[in-house]
Amino acid sequence: QVQLVESGGGLVKPGGSLRLSCAASGFTFSDYYMSWIRQAPGKGLEWVSYISSSGSTIYYADSVKGRFTISRDNAKNSLYLQMNSLRAEDTAVYYCARMSSGSAFDIWGQGTMVTVSS
Amino acid sequence: EIVLTQSPATLSLSPGERATLSCRASQSVSSYLAWYQQKPGQAPRLLIYDASNRATGIPARFSGSGSGTDFTLTISSLEPEDFAVYYCQQRSNWLVTFGGGTKVEIK
Numbered sequence: 106q107v108q109l110v111e112s113g114g115g116l117v118k119p120g121g122s123l124r125l126s127c128a129a130s131g132f133t134f135s136d137y138y139m140s141w142i143r144q145a146p147g148k149g150l151e152w153v154s155y156i157s158s159s160g161s162t163i164y165y166a167d168s169v170k171g172r173f174t175i176s177r178d179n180a181k182n183s184l185y186l187q188m189n190s191l192r193a194e195d196t197a198v199y200y201c202a203r204m205s206s207g208s209a210f211d212i213w214g215q216g217t218m219v220t221v222s223s
Numbered sequence: 224e225i226v227l228t229q230s231p232a233t234l235s236l237s238p239g240e241r242a243t244l245s246c247r248a249s250q251s252v253s254s255y256l257a258w259y260q261q262k263p264g265q266a267p268r269l270l271i272y273d274a275s276n277r278a279t280g281i282p283a284r285f286s287g288s289g290s291g292t293d294f295t296l297t298i299s300s301l302e303p304e305d306f307a308v309y310y311c312q313q314r315s316n317w318l319v320t321f322g323g324g325t326k327v328e329i330k
Contacts, residue, residue, distance in 0.1 A: 140319070150259075150267065150310055152319035164317050167224075200266055208314035209257035209272035211279075216266055 107131035107212055109201050114217030121191050121221070127184040127201030127214055135159075135179040138204035141186045143197035144216075151197070154186065155204060169195075191221045225249050225315050227322035235330040242298040244325045246311035251291045258287055258296045259310045261324075267310065271296060301327070 113125040125141070140155035154165045154175040163175055174187040184201050198218050202210035226249040236242055246256065254274040259267040269278040271287035274294060284299045298305055306329050311322040 149324045150261075150312075150321040152312075152321065155319065166318075205269075205272060207257070207272045207276070208255050208319075209269055209278075209312065210259075210267070211269045211272070213266035213268070 109203065109212055109214035111199065111201050111214045111217040114199065114219045116220045116222065117191055118223050119192060119221055122187070122189045123191065123219060125186040125188065125199055125201075125217060125219070127186075129182045129184065129203075132203070132212075134177075134182040139177060139184045140202050140204055140210060141175060141184075142200045142202055142210065142213075143195075143219075144200070145194075145197040148197075153199070156184070188219070191219075193221050195219060196221050224318060225252060225313055225320055227311050227313060227320055229309075229311060229322035229325045231325060232323070233326045233328060235328050236301055237330045238301050238303055240301050242296075242301055242305070242327055244296040244298075244309055244327075246289075246294040246296070246322050248292045248294075248313060250315075252313040252315050254290050255313055255315060256287075256289070256294045257312045258285075259312065260305075260307050261310065262307045270309075298327075 108130045110128045141153040156175045172190045176185045198216040200216045201214045203212040205211040228247045230245045256274045258271040261267040275287045286297045308324045308326045
């Protein structure tokens with residue numbers, strides 16, 4: 106079945122780095138734009154970044170620009186998020202999501218928790 | 224950046240009642256507006272895309288309407304499993320934003 110599974114979350118100190126991964130299955134990964142979306146504890150949804158199907162087009166939210174890098178490996182059906190210079194306000198559940206042709210997010214992973222704390 | 228404002232923040236209703244949720248955009252998003260449902264401890268689920276199209280498997284009691292800057296999600300008759308938080312979302316000028324959410328709670 107169509108599935109996205111995130112991994113790589115954990116506890117990291119302020120200023121540290123973490124790399125999240127998202128493994129896709131059940132669909133042709135290389136056909137779709139993919140995105141990272143996060144949700145701080147008790148808060149709403151915040152879009153982080155998306156990447157085009159080929160990887161040639163990338164956009165970031167202002168809150169992470171210059172610190173986070175999204176990438177993908179279509180041969181491995183995988184999406185990544187390299188997070189550097191982490192701050193306390195980056196603490197959140199990070200979801201990977203598939204973007205449908207209508208710019209909606211039609212498939213979501215279960216999320217991976219990132220906690221930035223000393 | 225386009226700001227999406229959802230109202231009300233909380234809607235207290237009983238099962239069987241009609242729910243009407245609003246999402247207002249700070250500038251036109253044409254019909255590129257989606258709605259999601261999120262229950263505690265779960266990932267969001269796509270309900271409506273392109274303002275009025277139900278996603279696969281979504282019951283007919285969910286409907287979306289609107290265009291430009293004003294959008295509505297209607298749940299015609301609330302089922303017990305519909306009590307959750309609902310978010311709207313748009314993509315315009317290559318950037319994505321979400322509304323702050325409306326919590327539909329049991330009265």
